[in-house]
Amino acid sequence: MSTLPENLVPSEAAPGWMNKGDNAWQLTAATLVGLQSVPGLVILYGSIVKKKWAVNSAFMALYAFAAVLVCWVGWGYRMSFGESLVFFWGKPAVALDQKYLLQQAFAGMFPNATMIFFQFVFAAITLVLIAGALLGRMNFHAWMLFVPLWLTFSYTIGAYSIWCPEGWLAKAGVMDYSGGYVIHLSSGVAGFTAAYWVGPRLTKDRERFPPNNILLMLAGAGLLWMGWSGFNGGDPYVSNIDASLAVLNTHVCAATSLLVWLILDILFFGKPSVIGAVQGMITGLVCITPAAGLVQGWAAIIMGVMSGSVPWYTMMVLHKKIWLLQQIDDTMAVFHTHAVAGSLGGILTGCFAEPRLNRLFYTDWEQNIGLFYGFSTGRTTAAFRQFGVQLGGILFIIVLNIVATSLICVLIRLIVPLRLSDEDMLIGDDAIHGEEAYALWGDGEKMETSRHNSAFEVDDFPKGQREMT
Numbered sequence: 001m002s003t004l005p006e007n008l009v010p011s012e013a014a015p016g017w018m019n020k021g022d023n024a025w026q027l028t029a030a031t032l033v034g035l036q037s038v039p040g041l042v043i044l045y046g047s048i049v050k051k052k053w054a055v056n057s058a059f060m061a062l063y064a065f066a067a068v069l070v071c072w073v074g075w076g077y078r079m080s081f082g083e084s085l086v087f088f089w090g091k092p093a094v095a096l097d098q099k100y101l102l103q104q105a106f107a108g109m110f111p112n113a114t115m116i117f118f119q120f121v122f123a124a125i126t127l128v129l130i131a132g133a134l135l136g137r138m139n140f141h142a143w144m145l146f147v148p149l150w151l152t153f154s155y156t157i158g159a160y161s162i163w164c165p166e167g168w169l170a171k172a173g174v175m176d177y178s179g180g181y182v183i184h185l186s187s188g189v190a191g192f193t194a195a196y197w198v199g200p201r202l203t204k205d206r207e208r209f210p211p212n213n214i215l216l217m218l219a220g221a222g223l224l225w226m227g228w229s230g231f232n233g234g235d236p237y238v239s240n241i242d243a244s245l246a247v248l249n250t251h252v253c254a255a256t257s258l259l260v261w262l263i264l265d266i267l268f269f270g271k272p273s274v275i276g277a278v279q280g281m282i283t284g285l286v287c288i289t290p291a292a293g294l295v296q297g298w299a300a301i302i303m304g305v306m307s308g309s310v311p312w313y314t315m316m317v318l319h320k321k322i323w324l325l326q327q328i329d330d331t332m333a334v335f336h337t338h339a340v341a342g343s344l345g346g347i348l349t350g351c352f353a354e355p356r357l358n359r360l361f362y363t364d365w366e367q368n369i370g371l372f373y374g375f376s377t378g379r380t381t382a383a384f385r386q387f388g389v390q391l392g393g394i395l396f397i398i399v400l401n402i403v404a405t406s407l408i409c410v411l412i413r414l415i416v417p418l419r420l421s422d423e424d425m426l427i428g429d430d431a432i433h434g435e436e437a438y439a440l441w442g443d444g445e446k447m448e449t450s451r452h453n454s455a456f457e458v459d460d461f462p463k464g465q466r467e468m469t
Contacts (some may be wrong), residue, residue: 030230044224068148074096075094077468078121081119087167095112101116112235129188154404163176163182175386180290185398189405190401192328197405229250248293255284294368303348306348325354
């Protein structure tokens with residue numbers, strides 16, 4: 001007779017290797033990350049752009065989320081976490097077989113189905129972040145091709161190399177707790193590269209691109225911030241003390257970064273910018289991501305100060321001085337908020353990663369040590385090696401995404417134009433989708449320029465009745 005409580009007795013639906021609490025938290029964390037994209041970034045993108053781009057911007061995010069999921073279960077997951085094809089890439093294979101889905105995942109005490117869903121939402125948000133650099137001018141048909149191609153030939157390589165236990169950078173010891181390299185540095189570099197190939201917005205849009213709804217923008221930003229509890233809290237693959245630390249560090253760094261960015265805006269521009277505060281929030285979240293469960297709370301504060309100031313400086317000062325940055329139209333400043341902040345986070349992880357916390361997270365933890373702890377413990381050789389590995393990981397991700405993104409854009413433009421025509425860009429949503437975000441125009445007048453007046457894409461009234469009206 002079993003001495004275990006009834007709810008812990010293994011069964012066909014709850015095998016002995018599965019921890020119900022870990023499985024529940026992993027599914028919850030995955031859902032929180034999913035909510036960052038849908039509706040989080042859908043709302044943020046749709047509201048932070050000019051009114052005529054609201055539908056297109058939101059829909060680019062929604063499309064990417066759906067397209068990535070189909071590609072992920074079709075081949076992407078096993079190219080990122082499956083059997084090795086080469087040292088930096090897994091073999092493509094379908095991840096829909098019942099037997100495979102119900103087996104224990106490569107890490108954690110839950111099934112493959114949970115891991116596939118958890119890793120999917122990370123892959124999806126990476127493409128959604130890239131879209132931020134391309135808002136306001138990219139041909140939607142080109143975007144439809146870009147998403148599956150970039151997922152297949154860029155994201156899977158970075159994920160396998162750094163996150164898969166068999167990946168060459170994982171074996172080398174790169175510390176990327178939750179995606180500072182795989183997601184944020186990748187999306188920042190890829191978005192900036194794609195923006196070069198797509199070309200700029202109209203000159204008048206670049207000069208004036210006011211948000212159409214700042215309150216909705218804050219709602220989207222709030223979903224993004226709170227969803228980061230799952231983003232970083234889910235990556236130990238277990239509901240343990242390290243997950244708790246990762247969640248707290250995440251929010252401490254984000255809050256500190258927001259305040260630093262806000263103070264700098266007030267000091268140099270005289271006004272507390274709401275958009276600036278959101279940018280500071282994002283850079284803090286990005287910077288702590290590679291370090292969330294590997295650093296102490298005081299280090300999270302320091303990282304918040306750095307992430308609120310260094311990307312602010314690159315965006316507000318260097319951007320105006322460096323010719324290349326001025327030439328490339330990065331709509332949402334993804335290069336600064338994700339590439340710069342992600343690289344900064346990876347470097348600071350190499351400084352502040354604490355040995356005991358590394359032991360909680362990594363299997364082969366003895367090779368992982370922050371530079372400061374290397375000096376204090378006498379392990380300077382290991383610490384300098386780790387710092388060099390962190391820099392090497394940054395270099396690899398940068399080169400990978402410049403090359404892969406450029407090749408993908410060159411291929412796509414042989415099929416369809418990457419950039420919308422000037423005529424379509426003058427009109428915006430109605431020219432691209434035949435739909436507009438707001439029914440009201442001016443002082444409450446109904447705007448009737450859209451091609452469609454109902455959800456079924458037909459006129460509300462027959463032609464004769466409309467003419468009489």
